[in-house]
Amino acid sequence: MRRFKFVRDPDPKDLGYNIEEFLHWMDGPTCFLLTGDDPSRTRALVTLLHGNEPSGTIALYRWLKSGRRPAINIVCIVASVGAALEPPVFSHRMLPRARDLNRCFRPPFDDAQGILAEEILEILNLHRPEAVVDMHNTSGSGPAFGVCTYMDRQHDALVSLFTQRLIISNLGLGALMERSEADCPTVTVEVGGRLDDEAHELAFEGMCRYFQTEVVLSPGDTDWGLELLRDPIRLELNDNVTLTYAEEPCDNYDITLKPDIEHHNFGGVKPDTLLGWARAPEKQLFSALDAGGRCAVTQLVRIENGEMYPAQPLKLFMITNNAAIAHSDCLFYAVSDDGSTICA
Structure with missing residues (x-):
């Protein structure tokens, strides 16, 4: 000791x-x-x-x-x-x-x-x-x-x-x-x-x-x-992806998340819930693996006309509004909106 x-x-x-x-x-x-x-x-x-x-x-x-x-x-x-x-x-x-x-x-x-x-x-x-x-x-x-x-x-x-x-x-x-x-x-x-x-x-x-x-x-x-x-999936940032938090998209960042995104902790989010903005396709920005080791990024988020939404009804938790923690750990964890494992 x-x-x-x-x-x-x-x-x-x-x-x-x-x-x-x-x-x-x-x-x-x-x-x-x-x-x-x-x-x-x-x-x-x-x-x-x-x-x-x-x-x-x-x-x-x-x-x-x-x-x-x-x-x-x-x-x-x-x-x-x-x-x-x-x-x-x-x-x-x-x-x-x-x-x-x-x-x-x-x-x-x-x-x-x-x-x-x-x-x-x-x-x-x-x-x-x-x-x-x-x-x-x-x-x-x-x-x-x-x-x-x-x-x-x-x-x-x-x-x-x-x-x-x-x-x-x-x-x-x-x-x-x-x-x-x-x-x-x-x-x-x-x-x-x-x-x-x-x-x-x-x-x-x-x-x-x-x-x-x-x-x-x-x-x-x-x-x-x-x-x-059960069996949450982590949404992580890929290397060299830049992130900030703001009320509108920031040109110098790959991803801008809404500053109040943490208010969704343990609440259900629907596919029309705006999470933020992104300047590239989902798999260029994020990584996520399901329990079987398969890529699950598109099961969690979708990017449409530069806007970022949940890909399906989800329950999110451990959402961070700290960019340093998002880079070193993850953006959030997710399960299906009924608490069950997300299925591909």
Whole structure:
């Protein structure tokens, strides 16, 4: 364990008087070991894999300052503290030229981000938690949702602590939740927009349930009846394609998306919903693969007289209005408007 600072049951007085002081106090990747009323079991929380997603860290700071004791032992991993501290605070997803940490949880672990991901896995393997929640924010405003690689009652129960919406996805991107196993179900929870107070509050309320509930791996009272979305497809930009956001097409860019496009998050879009404008055919600008590895670009978008529309009725989510994230990750995910897999 070469990078992490380890802290057991910290004194609330030591943590600073605000979230920025808390970040400076950690000063790097930090693992908190919290002793529970039942020390025979352990759960894990991982957060701040992306330095611009503050809700999990804000919620954890609030919990630690309260002096509460969890029901069982909790291992809390706060990862990208350095990126979060880069001015302005909580504005950098990762440091310049660094890989996305949530794409590094598979070999090779041969750069700084890969080594950090490997150390997170080592910590989890050492403590053998009964469950792992990886808490994130969405890059744009939108409702909360969970993600897991397959559906069962354990994943259902974990996500239900936070939200009513669950995406079943196995895209193989190198995310932490792809390491989920039968004896340690792992889910991603996206609590909402990184700038939204509602997301910070949902993160704290869900964290309290996760830390304080005796049993979290059977649906019980937390089973809200999840909305399921299966096998989403990512719409990605091709290399060297330029993108901006504006109310009208911009001549110097290949694609101009409407600045309020994030308002379509988890809403249905129809084939006549204008998403933006484009200056080339769909396959020159975008790439997308369905679950069978086939090109699915024209199943997602169509370009007609320079205007960009959905190719069919869809439900979109993880829509970003940040061009840097669109380039490094994707523009959005999509399923059929009824939540099912998009068929060619």
